[in-house]
Amino acid sequence: MPVLSRRRFLLGLAASPVVLSSCSKTVGAVPDSRRALPIPPLAASTLDADGTRVFGLRAAPGRTAMVTGMNTPTWGYDGSILGPTLRARRGEAVAVEFENALPEPTTVHWHGMHLPARCDGGPHHTVAPGGRWRPAWTIRQPAATLWYHPHPHGATEKHLYRGLAGLFIVDDDASPAALPHDYGVDDVPLIIQDRRFTPTGTLDESDATDVGLLGDTIVTNGINDAYLSVPSEKVRLRILNGSGGRLLHLGFDDDREFHLVATDGGLVAEPVGVHRVLLSPGERAEIVVTVTLGVPVSLRAFPIEERTGIPAGKAHRFGFDDSFHVLEIRPHPTLSSSAALPTVLTNLPAAVAAHPHTARSFDLRWHMINSSRMDMDRVDFCSTVDTDEIWTVRNVDDWPHNFHVHDTQFRIVDVDGEPPPAALAGYKDTVYTPPGQRIRLAVRFSDYTDRTWAYMYHCHLALHEDQGMMGQFLVLAPGDEPAPAQMDMSDHAMR
Numbered sequence: 001m002p003v004l005s006r007r008r009f010l011l012g013l014a015a016s017p018v019v020l021s022s023c024s025k026t027v028g029a030v031p032d033s034r035r036a037l038p039i040p041p042l043a044a045s046t047l048d049a050d051g052t053r054v055f056g057l058r059a060a061p062g063r064t065a066m067v068t069g070m071n072t073p074t075w076g077y078d079g080s081i082l083g084p085t086l087r088a089r090r091g092e093a094v095a096v097e098f099e100n101a102l103p104e105p106t107t108v109h110w111h112g113m114h115l116p117a118r119c120d121g122g123p124h125h126t127v128a129p130g131g132r133w134r135p136a137w138t139i140r141q142p143a144a145t146l147w148y149h150p151h152p153h154g155a156t157e158k159h160l161y162r163g164l165a166g167l168f169i170v171d172d173d174a175s176p177a178a179l180p181h182d183y184g185v186d187d188v189p190l191i192i193q194d195r196r197f198t199p200t201g202t203l204d205e206s207d208a209t210d211v212g213l214l215g216d217t218i219v220t221n222g223i224n225d226a227y228l229s230v231p232s233e234k235v236r237l238r239i240l241n242g243s244g245g246r247l248l249h250l251g252f253d254d255d256r257e258f259h260l261v262a263t264d265g266g267l268v269a270e271p272v273g274v275h276r277v278l279l280s281p282g283e284r285a286e287i288v289v290t291v292t293l294g295v296p297v298s299l300r301a302f303p304i305e306e307r308t309g310i311p312a313g314k315a316h317r318f319g320f321d322d323s324f325h326v327l328e329i330r331p332h333p334t335l336s337s338s339a340a341l342p343t344v345l346t347n348l349p350a351a352v353a354a355h356p357h358t359a360r361s362f363d364l365r366w367h368m369i370n371s372s373r374m375d376m377d378r379v380d381f382c383s384t385v386d387t388d389e390i391w392t393v394r395n396v397d398d399w400p401h402n403f404h405v406h407d408t409q410f411r412i413v414d415v416d417g418e419p420p421p422a423a424l425a426g427y428k429d430t431v432y433t434p435p436g437q438r439i440r441l442a443v444r445f446s447d448y449t450d451r452t453w454a455y456m457y458h459c460h461l462a463l464h465e466d467q468g469m470m471g472q473f474l475v476l477a478p479g480d481e482p483a484p485a486q487m488d489m490s491d492h493a494m495r
């Protein structure tokens with residue numbers, strides 16, 4: 001059952017007059033206040049003369065009933081909150097005509113996308129109010145659930161919190177057809193976020209914790225307390241943790257097993273049977289859950305039990321004790337049958353580079369990486385294109401952090417020297433780095449070089465990123481010299 005906070009309970013009383021019909025037809029059932037889960041529409045696109053698929057996105061303010069009875073000022077792409085799902089196939093040329101109708105500068109970053117640095121939408125690519133930006137690239141990566149969101153330096157948390165986020169689904173020919181793939185029917189996007197509201201129903205942007213704004217209300221695809229009706233035995237959920245600072249430890253209220261089929265960058269080798277999946281901010285998981293006729297089940301966020309390195313008594317300050325109802329899944333009265341899950345989903349190459357590689361290390365601690373904070377005018381290192389690198393990422397802090405790298409999908413080589421669990425063995429662009437842990441990543445930047453425009457790596461807890469827990473790197477052709485615009489290269493020594 002959903003647990004209402006006292007504040008929300010009172011608010012609900014104040015904001016929604018209860019209208020009871022004297023001839024109510026509800027017999028023997030709890031009156032149903034849950035709303036149907038909104039499904040972000042698939043973005044319209046046009047094909048231009050050279051075959052490029054062109055999308056439009058317009059960021060603007062609006063108002064959204066995130067909670068029934070409230071009309072909360074929010075920001076969205078092509079709507080009052082979140083954004084349409086962009087969808088394109090591997091090999092396709094795409095372009096996005098972005099327009100900023102917000103009252104302040106923003107950027108649009110294509111999280112998880114392999115693309116030229118000048119199209120990446122990082123903090124250097126701000127679009128002024130009223131301004132436009134048109135990145136164009138070719139999709140060169142396997143099918144995956146990626147996303148887009150603002151990345152203005154110092155204001156990412158706020159822009160994300162106000163509602164700016166959407167999915168970008170990449171399709172390819174190699175994905176097994178037996179996976180549920182009817183968008184919005186048995187293949188359903190879930191953008192899960194936490195929010196807090198003021199007594200007047202505006203977003204509460206005060207009281208940031210050490211991990212940023214932690215909300216007491218979970219919203220899924222922009223609303224809280226939603227249900228999804230499912231017409232088939234199996235449903236695939238493409239889940240994004242779109243929160244700023246909250247980790248989500250997801251599972252079902254009856255503890256049923258479900259299957260993880262994809263992580264950030266695409267399919268895992270074979271379905272992984274699990275009871276829980278942990279997503280830190282920015283991470284995605286695709287899961288397939290089997291529903292039973294007549295048996296509703298709820299997706300929940302559970303307390304996070306793994307707390308090594310988190311000081312006793314502090315975990316609640318990071319939201320680790322919280323639990324939430326996320327989404328009720330209601331089977332239709334008749335369920336169509338679904339294909340059995342394939343036993344093999346994809347062939348993943350081995351994660352370890354056997355040949356010489358470039359080694360780098362990144363120590364995470366207190367809003368800093370390797371003891372320095374983001375400087376827009378400093379490039380932290382230069383990588384050589386098409387070269388294997390091994391990155392050692394250590395959380396040497398007693399706070400939770402995670403680690404995200406632009407332009408690429410990496411593989412986890414080991415976690416504290418052990419091979420990664422199956423759920424972390426596929427393509428990732430963001431990884432949770434618990435305190436005290438050392439994670440080694442096999443990283444490679446392919447295809448694109450740019451002497452001027454940098455990519456970012458950072459903690460994806462949005463407050464930490466805003467506070468400077470971020471750095472930037474150039475990808476260069478062998479022998480090329482960096483030529484960063486207004487960027488000082490004095491600190492680009494290899495680490």
Ligand code: C2O
Binds near residue numbers: 460
């Ligand atoms: Cu999801 Cu640098 O971002």
Ligand code: CU
Binds near residue numbers: 110112404405406407
């Ligand atoms: Cu990113």
Ligand code: CU
Binds near residue numbers: 400402461
């Ligand atoms: Cu962090």
